[in-house]
Amino acid sequence: MERRGLEKRQAGAAVVATLLIHCSGGIALATFSGGHTEIKVEPKLCDGIRCMEDARISKRRGLDEIEADLGIIEASVVPRLGLKEEQKGYPKLQKYEQPEKIEEAVNISSEPKEKRDVPMKDSKAKPKEVDKQKKTKDLSAILGAPEDDDPRKRPTALEKIVGSPDGSVYGVGTTEMKGNIYAGKVALAIREVFVVPPFLSERELKTLKMRIRVTKINEAGEILGFEIERESTNQAFDAACVRAIKQFMPKEGGNRHLPAPDATTLAYINSKGMVVDLDGALFGK
Incomplete structure (x- = not known):
């Protein structure tokens, strides 16, 4: 009887142990399975319905402004005054007019086998090459004009080779730079009224330069506003530049009046400005 009771107790203990093992395994499995707890977020309601959100109005971004790479009208090189016209088509070979030339030559490369008297003939002058469209006299009197025997080149009058019809007699350039011609004339007008300080030496004067931006002018060529962009190293020179500007x-x-600008130039100057470099090297005492 005692033996049976012991076996029953052992069997009961085994059953209990088995149940404990299964329970602990189930708990561990549930723990490591990563079960998530759902958190419900109730929407914000107004009188039982979802509240309306305020509309946000944002301005649409416009196109990026790309300014034309025109810089500013600047007086840098003024073309020399001339009668040059705009070329159409391919460029033509050009040369100066040639004076009348008489060619005299004797063949001395070989000794003639038979010597005979040759009657003297008058030397035939080579006709001069002139511009047929020119109404004035030829340029034979120009000293140092280069000679060119190339018959393919059409003789061109001197005033059509250099210069620009919009240039100035004080200009030094031979090519036209549109947009800068008016500013060049402005610089020349200011140069005429500029008074060099008497105690500045010629050597020092050549090293001084001042930059002024004309911000506004009118149709008559009167300056209505300007600002100094870069001063020189000499206060007296700067003061003389400002005095010259104020005369307009x-x-x-x-x-005084500057040359009257056309409508396009006037609008451009009043919107972008016009820079004038007052270079002491151009102001002679």
Whole structure:
């Protein structure tokens, strides 16, 4: 009897142990299975319905402004005054007019086998090459004109080879730079009224330069506003530059006028400005 009781107790203990093992395994499996707890977020309601959100209005981004790479009208090189016209088509070979030339030559490369008297003939002058469209006299009197025997080149009058019809007699350039011609004339007009400080030496004067931007002018060529962009190293020179500018400003007592600009140039200057470099190297005492 005791033996049976012991076996029953052992069997009961085994059953209990088996149940404990299964329970602990189930708990461990549930723990490591990563079960997620769902958190419900109730929407914000207004009178039982979803609340309306305020509309946000954002301005649409416009196109990026790309300014034309025109810089500013600047007086840098003024073309020399001339009668050059715009070329159409391919460029033509050009040369200066040639004076009349008489060619005289004797063949001395070989000794003639038979010597005979040859009657003297008058030397035939080579006709001069002139511009047939030119109404004035030829340029034979020009000293140092280069000679060119190339018959393919059409003789061209000197005033059509250099210069620009919009240039200035004080200009130094031989090519036209559109947009800068008016500013070049402005610089020359200012140069005429500029008074060099008497105690500045010629050597020092050549090293001085001041940059002024004309910000506004009117149709009559009067300066209505300007600003200094870069000063020189000499205050007296800068003061002389400002005095020259003010001679074209009515509100400063000036009574001079710049060349009258056309409508396009006037609008451009009043929107972008016009830079004038006052270079002491161009102001002679």
